[in-house]
Amino acid sequence: MNERTLPCERPDTLPDELFRLRGAVPADEVGAVRASSFGFFQDAWRRLRRNKAAVGSIIVLTVVVILAYSAPLIAPYNPNMQNVPYANLPPRIPGISVNGMNGKIPMRGQWVDRYALANVPDDVHYLFGTDEFGRDLLSRALYGTRISLTIAFIAALLDLSIGVSFGLFSAMRGGAVDSIMQRLLEILTGIPSLVLVVLMLLVFKPGMVSIVLALAMSAWAPMARIVRAQTLRLKRMEYVLAARALGMSRFRIALSHVLPNISGTVVVRAMFSIPYAIFFETFLSFIGVGMRIPNASIGTLLNGGYKVFRIYSYQMWIPAVILCVIMLAFNLFADGLRDALDPKMKEQGDAHE
Amino acid sequence: MTAPLLQLERVCHDYDTESRRAIRAVDGVSFDIHEGETFGLVGESGCGKTTTGRMIVKLLPVTSGTIRFDGRDVAGLTSRNDLMRFRREAQIVFQDPYASLDPRKKVRDIVAEGLDAHRLTASRDEREGLVAEQLRSVGLNPDFMTRYPHEFSGGQRQRIGIARALAVGPRFVVCDEPISALDVSIQAQIVNLLKDLQVEKRLTMLFIAHDLSMVRYVSDRIGVMYRGRLVEIGPAEAVYHDPIHPYTKSLLSAIPLPEPMVERLRRRVPYRQDDGAGVCAMRQARPGRFVYCDDAGRFG
Incomplete structure (x- = not known):
């Protein structure tokens, strides 16, 4: 006789742990999912971890950020101290x-x-060599990255504060207020930021202040537009209507219903604005209206390096590689974050391609 | 006879009022709902049922006409106190159980939303207790409190939506097609739940649906809407078995019957408006039954 007993041959001994009598549990409990609840961000984190490029970028960015912000501790030399005999090493x-x-x-x-x-x-x-005045390039690169990252984080912060509140307020108020705020936004984005920075040189000394002010003027405009569009979409959702019918104020609806539901888009947009701000700073410093020599930033390093590129090519390669790595890492990370936070957006994107 | 709880008088609503292509979605609708009654509103999609329901709970403005709730003009509720009281007394259950629950909130916070907005609870424990009680009353396990909406089926979600609306203790509930998005077997459960809750909490309901056969079971009276107008009002059974207006007849003829022999004999009655009809208004055709027609009884 066959040793293996098929389950269907023994109908009298159903395993109790798999079957329950009908009616023993309320009908609704049976249908419920038994798995533990995954919060939205836990879910996103699981998806993000599976994305190799994003994980790599996180590691690179963590290292870069730690190195840049501990520059005063680890920099081997004073970044601005000239030592002409040791120039161009x-x-x-x-x-x-x-x-x-x-x-x-x-x-x-x-x-x-x-x-x-x-x-x-x-x-x-000198691990990275020295520049034309004998300043240590490693120290300058560390300090320069710190400046660039600081400006980038300020830009992200502006996005998250001014951009988000402008967009939310505009969309939640609607009507004439919305129209006026949108026209205002169009005027602000119409001013070229380069012209703005040059004009600011009349009032401020070139440096952090004018760059940050130029970013504060209009860099948050795309964020405000995105937030407004998303808010207008959510405003029509039935759960927002339900909250209104329950007597919730518009302000509370914006904070408790709209903001959490657009947080993914907002975070992703803020991440994309970081490389833009880094590039903006680098560009301004490169053409000489941003950070002023001798203060180091990636832009001023590039500016110094390109002049001697034919002879001392390392002076250009090093800041260029740093800039590329940071920009690439932020972009890949933002990409991964977008896919993780909004899987549907990726599917739509793929469908278009 | 006591005054009706809800009175609609020639209520209109235009969409896109500012632009030139204003669309009159609801056109001069008048009906009363008495305390404890369920009024069914039926009609095809786009006929203005939902707009009417949303105007009643002040989610949409009234273009013209008046809605009176408990004797007071709803549009005139401007002070915060009055408005908040109205928000507690009149609630709405939405059609789409997937869009009506915030995906980022736990069931506990969804159900407690009204309690929070009106500051009805003093402590966390009290809030928790009230939420549990609400969930139990709609047939859900209170342990579900810590779950997110996506973990539930359509029927369960609709129950959560009902619990949210009833948590503030309303007297009047607009049920905006609460069963249209559900399977037929679940529809019966939700309809029975609403009927039970109505008796238990002494609710007055406006039940909106496009399916006359389901509305008949819940409603005391039925109003049939067509193109923004009410075309017939009457007791539920009377409208169902003996429709007067040709549109109601047409709507009834569209109900499929789960009986092959009968179904084979079922004929659709297409509805055509009578172009020769004069000035139409709601006129009493029989005691308690009103039909939209002209003096000569022609339907427009």
Whole structure:
């Protein structure tokens, strides 16, 4: 006889843990999902973790942010201190003897040891080299990244504060107020930010203040538009109508119903505005209306580097790579975040392609 | 006879009033609902049922005409106190159980929304207790409080929506097609639940639906709407078995019957407006039965 007993042959012994008599539990309880509740953000976090590019970006960004903000502690030299005898030294990394990273540089077809020419002691190393005034590029890169990131985070903060509240208020009030606020927004976005910054130079010294003010003028406009559009969509949802019928004030509806439901879009938009702000700062500093030399920022480093690119190419490569890595990481992270927070948006995007 | 709880008098609503292509969605609708009564409002989609329901609970403005609730003009409720009291007394249950619950909120907070808006609870425990009580009264397990709406079926969600509306203790509830989005088996459950709750909490209801056969079971009286106008009002059974207005006849003929032999004999009665009709108004055709027609009894 067959040892295996099929379940259907033993109808008298149903496993109790799998079957319950009908009526033993209220009908509605049976239909309910038994799994533990996943909150929205837990769910998003699970999806984000599965996205390799996003996880990689998070790691890169964490490292970059920690390095940049601990610059005063880890920078080997004062970033603004000039040491002209040691000018234009290429990178020399202890223990590596690859040309280009051992203090040698090609001059007239030959690799020349600049450190020996400048009589630098053997135990002095400039990991990223030095610039035309002998300032340590590693220290300058660290401080410069810090400035760029600070401006980027301020831009994100402006997006989240001014942009979100402007959009929410405009959409929730509706009618004439909405129209006026939208026209105002159009006027603000109509002013080119470059012209604005140049004009601000008349009043302020070039530097952080004028860049941040230029960003504060209109960089939050796309965020305000997105928030407004999303809010208008949600305003017609039945759960918002239900809240109104229950006597909730518009202000409370905006905070408790609208904002949580657009938080995904808002966070993603804020993340995308960070690389934009970094680029904006870099661009302004590069053309000379942003951060002022000797203060370091990625833009001023690039500005210094491109002039000597033919001879001392490392002075341009290093800030350029840093800029690219930061921009790429923020963009990939924002992409991943968007897919994680709003899986439907991705499906729609794919359908269009 | 006591004054009706709700009175609509030649109520109109225009969409897009500012633009030139204003659309009159509701055109001179008048009816009364008495305390404890269920009034069924039926009609095809786009005939203005939902607009009427939303105007009654002040979610949409009234373009012209008056809605009186408990003797007071609803449009005149401007002070915060009056408005908040009205918001407690008149509630609405929505059609789409998937759109009517905020996906980011737990069931506890959804049901307690009205309690919070009106500051009806003093402590967390009291709030919790009231929510549990509401969930139990709509046939849900109070343990569901900590769940999110997406974990529930359509019928369960509709129960949550009903619990939310009833939590503030209303006297009058607009049920805006509460069963249209549900399976037929679930429809019966929800209809029975509403009937039970009506008796238990002594509610007055406006029950909106496009399905006459279901409305008949819940309603005491039925109003039939067509193109923004009420075309017939009468006791539920009378309208169902003996329709007067040709549109009501047409609507009734559209109900499929779960009986093959009868179904085979069922004929759709297409409705055509009588172009020759004069000035139409609601006229009493028989005691308690009103039909929209002209002097000569022609239907327009």
